[in-house]
Amino acid sequence: MLLMLTASPINAEVFLRFGVYTSDKPTEMVRKFRPVLNALEHQLTTVLDEPVRIRLKVAASYEQGIEDLVSGKVDFARMGPASYVISKQRNPELQLLAMESKKGSRTFFGIICVHEQSPLQTVGELKGRTFAFGDKHSTIGRYLSQHLLSAEGIRADDLAGYEYLDRHDRVGAAVGAGQFDAGSLKESTFRKLQKKGPFPGWRIISEPPVLFSDKGNPDHCTHTLYR
Incomplete structure (x- = not known):
């Protein structure tokens, strides 16, 4: 703030x-x-x-x-x-x-998720796949997930395609609908979408924390x- x-x-x-x-x-x-x-x-x-x-x-x-x-x-x-x-x-x-x-903690989490029926199990398997990012200025929706992809040797050219969808809820909805193989969003938004549906579901393949002081x-x- x-x-x-x-x-x-x-x-x-x-x-x-x-x-x-x-x-x-x-x-x-x-x-x-x-x-x-x-x-x-x-x-x-x-x-x-x-x-x-x-x-x-x-x-x-x-x-x-x-x-x-x-x-x-x-x-x-x-x-x-x-x-x-x-x-x-x-x-x-x-x-x-x-x-x-939240409850005295200044920590929140970002996640990378896939559709629950996806065969993908790790971030390293996203090479050659499509990816949904959040906003271009988003800490979790862009920078954190790009760092994790880069750590696995995955660059933009290694993805089959990617888009910036602006909002965390849009990323979750797009992955749940099968429009992208994976996407990055806030863990709290992910949990809310899981409860609401209407998509079959998602599965987390990475849970990196973002820490604040x-x-x-x-x-x-x-x-x-x-x-």
């Missing part, structure tokens, strides 16, 4: 714009983040002793989400490590505000948000 706040007059109502990009479908992003922002509004209003309103802006792509933050169209945003690095390169004034955590440089509203 990143922060870029502008100064507001003392005791004036504070309006903030929070940005996310569609790593999953837009309705899912709203479902996940609107309750968090409602709680954050209440916390900030109490601590700052002035009303705070936070508008959620869902960007249609990773690139648009990055540009919204870099250009100041949103005040702070949630994004993955790769998008953060790109954003920081474009605007060095951006500050890292907080890390997401808690670092940042907050102040003023940033101090309050950081808590």
Whole structure:
């Protein structure tokens, strides 16, 4: 999560714009983040002793989400490590505000999956096969999976074909439908798709962890948000 706040007059109502990009479908992003922002509004209003309103802006792509933050169209945003690095390169004034955590853990997983009826058992067997990536700026959907493929000696030319499908849920759906031999997506999205169907199913052939540490440089509203 990143922060870029502008100064507001003392005791004036504070309006903030929070940005996310569609790593999953837009309705899912709203479902996940609107309750968090409602709680954050209440916390900030109490601590700052002035009303705070936070508008959620869902960007249609990773690139648009990055540009919204870099250009100041949103005040702070949630994004993955790769998008953060790109954003920081474009605007060095951006500050890292907080890390997401679940039950005290700042770790989440990406996976490479195949259809449950696929004969493939390992990443090394993907040579000559088709592969579905997420967004071109996605840490898990692109960079992590490409690292794993490269570690097995598999380059772009070694694949029968590949596409960037932009969202984790689209990757899972495409692999489940048999449109690609394998694909990379968030483990949490994979589990949700398994529960919902309607495809026959998937099987994981790689589970690499992505680890995060808690670092940042907050102040003023940033101090309050950081808590």
